[in-house]
Amino acid sequence: MQFSTRYILLFSTALCLISSSMLSIAAVGLRDRQELNKVLDKKKSVLQACRLMKPTDRFSAEEVEAIFQNIEPKVLDLTTGTYAEGVDPKIFDPAKAPIAPAPKNSAQIMNMATQVLVYHVMKEGQLDMLVLPIYGKGLWGTLYGYMAVDADATTVEGITYYDHKETPGLGGEVDNSRWKGLWPGRKVFDEAGQVALKVTKGPAGPVDQDPHRVDGLSGATITSRGVTNMLQFWFGPNGYGPYLEQFRKNGSVQS
Numbered sequence: 001m002q003f004s005t006r007y008i009l010l011f012s013t014a015l016c017l018i019s020s021s022m023l024s025i026a027a028v029g030l031r032d033r034q035e036l037n038k039v040l041d042k043k044k045s046v047l048q049a050c051r052l053m054k055p056t057d058r059f060s061a062e063e064v065e066a067i068f069q070n071i072e073p074k075v076l077d078l079t080t081g082t083y084a085e086g087v088d089p090k091i092f093d094p095a096k097a098p099i100a101p102a103p104k105n106s107a108q109i110m111n112m113a114t115q116v117l118v119y120h121v122m123k124e125g126q127l128d129m130l131v132l133p134i135y136g137k138g139l140w141g142t143l144y145g146y147m148a149v150d151a152d153a154t155t156v157e158g159i160t161y162y163d164h165k166e167t168p169g170l171g172g173e174v175d176n177s178r179w180k181g182l183w184p185g186r187k188v189f190d191e192a193g194q195v196a197l198k199v200t201k202g203p204a205g206p207v208d209q210d211p212h213r214v215d216g217l218s219g220a221t222i223t224s225r226g227v228t229n230m231l232q233f234w235f236g237p238n239g240y241g242p243y244l245e246q247f248r249k250n251g252s253v254q255s
């Protein structure tokens with residue numbers, strides 16, 4: 001059967017219009033669900049950082065929410081090192097937080113939110129751990145994750161990354177459970193209160209003998225250095241340093 005040029009053009013235009021409308025409807029219709037999934041994904045990442053969830057666990061949204069009953073979100077003002085007044089952590093959107101130019105730093109953070117969402121992990125009514133967002137440049141882009149520390153504000157409980165562009169098998173090994181398992185028990189600060197935790201080139205010793213160093217990722221020195229740089233920044237004076245110092249000195253933070 002022969003079709004005229006006019007018929008072919010009209011047919012393909014109609015097909016394009018119908019499929020693009022269907023795609024737009026699907027994108028708009030699924031946007032809310034995508035946002036909910038992103039929030040759920042971040043919550044799972046928080047749980048993995050404080051090791052209340054293993055990477056192999058397949059928790060439903062309800063199961064995640066049940067564990068979150070014992071986790072209190074707090075909005076931390078990085079300019080004061082105290083909790084932001086009049087900001088409800090339940091509705092706080094970190095993406096809409098006030099932004100300021102970051103002080104010069106090796107994590108290559110140019111602009112930063114001055115308010116961040118941190119988490120108090122509670123156990124029998126007492127503070128058990130703090131979970132803090134961290135981010136900074138690796139080789140291919142920014143790595144976003146969380147680090148959990150004990151209530152002593154220096155002993156690492158865990159680390160996890162939920163978004164990065166590093167190469168699978170190289171820098172992407174930041175996701176490797178074995179590597180993440182090397183972190184718990186290490187110390188962020190040295191005796192003088194300086195940030196001492198870093199990813200070394202090559203292997204580090206066991207936790208009790210080498211508390212401030214973690215094995216480097218082999219073939220991924222740039223990513224490893226990126227992790228060190230972001231720890232230096234986030235646990236230093238322009239990040240969580242002043243906030244955590246209050247925990248180390250007083251065991252709490254003035255609200």
Ligand SMILES: Cc1cc2nc3c(=O)[nH]c(=O)nc-3n(C[C@H](O)[C@H](O)[C@H](O)COP(=O)(O)O)c2cc1C
Pocket residue numbers: 139140166167168170171172217218219220221222223224
């Ligand atoms: C295709 C490709 C992907 C790479 N991905 C990474 C990466 O994700 N992270 C990283 O640090 N280095 C990566 N590298 C290696 C770096 O270019 C660089 O050689 C490496 O960081 C040096 O690490 P090394 O001293 O441990 O060998 C990649 C190299 C190639 C060719």
